[in-house]
Amino acid sequence: MGRAPCCDKANVKKGPWAPEEDVKLKDYIQKNGTGGNWIALPQKIGLKRCGKSCRLRWLNYLRPNIKHGGFTEDEDKIICSLYISIGSRWSVIAAQLPGRTDNDIKNYWNTRLKKKLLGKRKQTLMDRLSSLPHHHDLQKDANEGVEDNPYLQNLSNSAIERLQLHMQLQSSFSFYNNPVVWPNRSSPPQENMTQNMQSMNGGQISMFPQVSPSPQRSNNNMKVQEFEDVNIGFPPSMMAQKTSSIQEQDVNAQMISTFTQAELDELLINTNKNGGFLPPSGSQMAVEFDCFKEMEGPGSKDDQLLWWSNDFDTNSRSSSSWDDSTSLVYPSGEMCQGLAVGYNNNNVHQLH
């Protein structure tokens, strides 16, 4: 059975909002609030608009303290880092950027940031490939672009984009080394991350972090959990690799990489029988490249959101409200500044 429409489509105005409509809506909400019912709101104030349209107009444009345009470099970095980490969870990303709406960020990403970054990224990827030892064919192909690389053409465009973005991130403004995301530190609280990972995995650092039960959208705990994941900034599998690397006392610029060049090397030469490629079984790469489950093949569409879905419930949603704040507090008591995000309560989540 189909769903009843939320409004009478025939008698509803569409298209750009007139200034008078804006005034009506803004005045009413500022005086009376939404009344918890967007659908009924336009009738109350005599607007021939769909309730959803009113909601969108308010949230994306009329609401106080909204910033439009003029994204800063720092905001670019955060958006990019989070996109790599969690994909197109615009509402979650928006929650990290006070004053920005998910719609704004989405538009900004699609129209400018992606082009800007992928333009650079393609070259970066080729640079990296060309530096791989023992693969002169790749070096040769590096000048011919991704599309011509026999090892990369088995990847979907989005997978290549992810790979490119990832490599660009690690080389230019890794979340891990991002002073905006990790203020007052030269790096994230590594020891705490290690502890966090250990607690998540029953005291062991594992490439397969424990999966929490799928949280409910309205459950505030879920929001905190989600926020935690976001703030870590990397899939726990990536975190595990980082932490183990840290333990090996081999932290340097290259180690912010999710995978080593040798692993990438191996990845690129391991094509499976179906034409796709498979990282060496059981390797870290096999875990890392779960994110490439979206590669061509049956069910690929459904798998598009599976990349690190172990860590992130792809069906969950979160509020992007920034009226209140949630902050992370590390065991040291230090707040993770700059990433306080609004949820419904003033939660302070303690990382253990």
Add this chain to the structure above:
DNA sequence: AAGTTCTACAACCGCCCAATA
């Protein structure tokens, strides 16, 4: 100057899911 293409972004659409009846 006119026509075409590109870009940015506001707005819409359809789906998902929690809340509620």
Add this chain to the structure above:
DNA sequence: GTATTGGGCGGTTGTAGAACT
């Protein structure tokens, strides 16, 4: 337990203005 409703979300489209030919 089931159906319905409304809020929220991501993806997509429409359009105005800018840039280009």
